[in-house]
Amino acid sequence: MDDIDKKIIRILQTNARTPFNHISQETNVSRDTINNRFNSLCKNEIIRGTTILLNPKKTIEGTFAFIGIKTKMSDIETILAQIKRMAGICSISKAIGEYQIEGILLGKSMEEMSQTKEIIENIPEVIDLIVEMFVDTPLLCPQNFEFD
Amino acid sequence: MNLDKIDNRIISTLVKNARTPFRQIAKELNVSPDTIANRFEKLKKDKVILGSTVVLNPEKIGYATIVRFGFKIRPTFSSEMLSTIIKIPSIIIATKLMGEFDVIALGVVKNFDHLFILTETFVQMPNIEKVHVSVWVKTLRLKPEYFII
Numbered sequence: 001m002d003d004i005d006k007k008i009i010r011i012l013q014t015n016a017r018t019p020f021n022h023i024s025q026e027t028n029v030s031r032d033t034i035n036n037r038f039n040s041l042c043k044n045e046i047i048r049g050t051t052i053l054l055n056p057k058k059t060i061e062g063t064f065a066f067i068g069i070k071t072k073m074s075d076i077e078t079i080l081a082q083i084k085r086m087a088g089i090c091s092i093s094k095a096i097g098e099y100q101i102e103g104i105l106l107g108k109s110m111e112e113m114s115q116t117k118e119i120i121e122n123i124p125e126v127i128d129l130i131v132e133m134f135v136d137t138p139l140l141c142p143q144n145f146e147f148d
Numbered sequence: 149m150n151l152d153k154i155d156n157r158i159i160s161t162l163v164k165n166a167r168t169p170f171r172q173i174a175k176e177l178n179v180s181p182d183t184i185a186n187r188f189e190k191l192k193k194d195k196v197i198l199g200s201t202v203v204l205n206p207e208k209i210g211y212a213t214i215v216r217f218g219f220k221i222r223p224t225f226s227s228e229m230l231s232t233i234i235k236i237p238s239i240i241i242a243t244k245l246m247g248e249f250d251v252i253a254l255g256v257v258k259n260f261d262h263l264f265i266l267t268e269t270f271v272q273m274p275n276i277e278k279v280h281v282s283v284w285v286k287t288l289r290l291k292p293e294y295f296i297i
Contacts, residue, residue, distance in 0.1 A: 015200055055195050066249075134245050
């Protein structure tokens with residue numbers, strides 16, 4: 001990745017719909033070059049895609065929560081297999097730390113959130129579970145992934 | 149907030165590819181590209197759509213590991229510390245929450261040295277009483293349109 005690639009990513013990170021003409025002016029290279037660079041960044045899977053960020057409060061009236069699960073190392077896969085199919089799970093991960101599984105849950109209502117909590121608690125391999133609600137819409141870092 | 153068929157189509161199309169030309173969405177719905185452009189602006193104005201971004205593969209640019217930080221913060225300083233924490237380049241997303249932690253943040257690090265330096269930075273910040281660190285392994289990103297990491 002060179003400076004042009006980085007510039008393309010930087011610009012698209014704050015507005016994925018920026019016309020290539022505009023990026024071309026900012027970088028002093030042709031529109032075709034920007035187009036080719038973008039395509040090859042996608043092909044090399046440096047860029048996974050472009051997307052819009054939705055406000056869960058406006059679209060599905062939902063709230064996020066952090067979940068942490070304590071379990072035995074040998075039971076992680078069993079629990080993961082059940083949890084990853086549950087509707088509200090946005091992200092789920094094995095974790096090294098106080099909890100063995102951590103993730104982000106999106107609930108449409110308090111009832112749905114507590115139902116999900118109960119279902120997870122009732123998985124026999126789960127030793128302990130915390131669910132902590134986000135107070136507000138999470139903030140995205142304006143300058144994530146600093147390149148050097 | 150009432151979203152109609154056109155709004156929903158705009159959202160579902162742009163979630164998959166934010167660069168989809170408006171005339172393509174317009175053609176599928178038999179409306180004018182201007183209608184789509186106006187709706188898009190309205191969805192942004194009403195804060196249904198918060199913005200658009202490029203989804204990167206952190207591993208490909210040297211950020212090997214996702215880390216979750218949980219912070220205990222001195223009472224009444226949560227908002228102030230959240231706005232400091234969110235500006236640190238390795239952080240992807242951060243929020244206040246209720247429970248064991250006052251603020252939670254997800255970030256990406258290049259290696260364990262980087263993680264150590266980042267953790268030290270947090271520990272030395274005033275008003276942060278405690279920092280919990282957890283390293284995420286084999287993370288499944290199931291709903292990136294709502295929660296990007």
